[in-house]
Amino acid sequence: MDALQPDFPKILQFAAPLFFAAVVLEVLYLRLHRKHAKTETRGRYDTKDAFASMSMGIGNLLSDILMGFISLAIMMWIWQFRLFDWGVGLGAFFVCLLAQDFVYYYKHYAAHRVRWFWSAHVVHHSSEHYNLSTALRQPWNNHFTGFVLLSSPLVFLGFHPLLVAFVGGVNLIYQFWIHTETIDRMPKWFEAVFNTPSHHRVHHSTNPRYLDANFAGILIIWDRMFGTFVEERADDPCKYGVVTPINTFNPVKIAFAELLNILKDAAQKGLTLKQRFGYIFGPPGYSHDGSRKMSVDLKRDYVSQMPEAAGQPGFTKFANLPAKSDNVINSMI
Numbered sequence: 001m002d003a004l005q006p007d008f009p010k011i012l013q014f015a016a017p018l019f020f021a022a023v024v025l026e027v028l029y030l031r032l033h034r035k036h037a038k039t040e041t042r043g044r045y046d047t048k049d050a051f052a053s054m055s056m057g058i059g060n061l062l063s064d065i066l067m068g069f070i071s072l073a074i075m076m077w078i079w080q081f082r083l084f085d086w087g088v089g090l091g092a093f094f095v096c097l098l099a100q101d102f103v104y105y106y107k108h109y110a111a112h113r114v115r116w117f118w119s120a121h122v123v124h125h126s127s128e129h130y131n132l133s134t135a136l137r138q139p140w141n142n143h144f145t146g147f148v149l150l151s152s153p154l155v156f157l158g159f160h161p162l163l164v165a166f167v168g169g170v171n172l173i174y175q176f177w178i179h180t181e182t183i184d185r186m187p188k189w190f191e192a193v194f195n196t197p198s199h200h201r202v203h204h205s206t207n208p209r210y211l212d213a214n215f216a217g218i219l220i221i222w223d224r225m226f227g228t229f230v231e232e233r234a235d236d237p238c239k240y241g242v243v244t245p246i247n248t249f250n251p252v253k254i255a256f257a258e259l260l261n262i263l264k265d266a267a268q269k270g271l272t273l274k275q276r277f278g279y280i281f282g283p284p285g286y287s288h289d290g291s292r293k294m295s296v297d298l299k300r301d302y303v304s305q306m307p308e309a310a311g312q313p314g315f316t317k318f319a320n321l322p323a324k325s326d327n328v329i330n331s332m333i
Contacts, residue, residue: 005162006163008162010169012173016061019057019132019135023132023133026180027045043131048249049128050129051249053133054136056140057137059138059251067143067144070144072165075151078161079155081156082156086160088160092159092163093163093166096167097167099159100168101218101222104168104216104217105216105223107151108215109228114281115258115281115283116280119258119262120141120142120259123137123138123139124139125204128245130179132176132177132180135176135179140255141255171217175200175217177197179200183198191220193221194218194220195214198231199220199223200214201232202231202232203215204240206242207238208299210314211243211295211298211299211314214229227316230313243295266279266280271288299318300318303318
């Protein structure tokens, strides 16, 4: 590496063995706990699912090693246009960590609202189980989506790209432990400020109430500030996965299924340019003929069957939703 560039440890690569060890410990804990428990315990592992998740994690590490230069090159090019230079000291680290956590929030939101970005992020949501192995289920094509461009404000504001990458790794390491059902709730003060297993279980759920909620990385305050926070409820237990199940444990299919679906949808005959654009950059679930359902449609359907849910967290904006899905795309273009 150029001597003029800061050097940071590749913490995700160093943490990988600890992640895998933690998965093994959780499996052993659950087996032991169930053996002595008098009632049904939360948390379950499926062997094929867990191995698929861990395979995705290994593939993600290889992807970062082999192709991470693409994202880094983009950010280094942007670095020449920076407005300031924060340096790489301890103060810069903490400010960057806070700023990156906010950027992570809106990047994560975009990953759920723009299908092109969702084509990579859907990998992480594809498991129907929720345990520490799920945290390892990561995409292989992030560096080809242009997703890194959403972090460009940090570089423009003077945070070195390598510092941004480092604190991004810190953020992801924090998020590892919240992928579990073995922890119910943290103390109230902690739940109020930080992302927790309870908050993130909501995010991974397909329940209509929980769709498009809790996008936080480290601090849950962003969701509370911008109205995307929904609390986990005992009367609405989380059901994990994606609305349209992927139904495979093949890592290659998991990695590229949604990308192939996008290309297939956008290449349909007889579509207008706007409709093709909708299939690529519209929300997941968009269809030009209304034959599919987006998250807003699923929420609307739920409230139509359960009117008492209207106005509750997860359904607070229901009254302002458009009558037809296609109107959402038209308003975006």
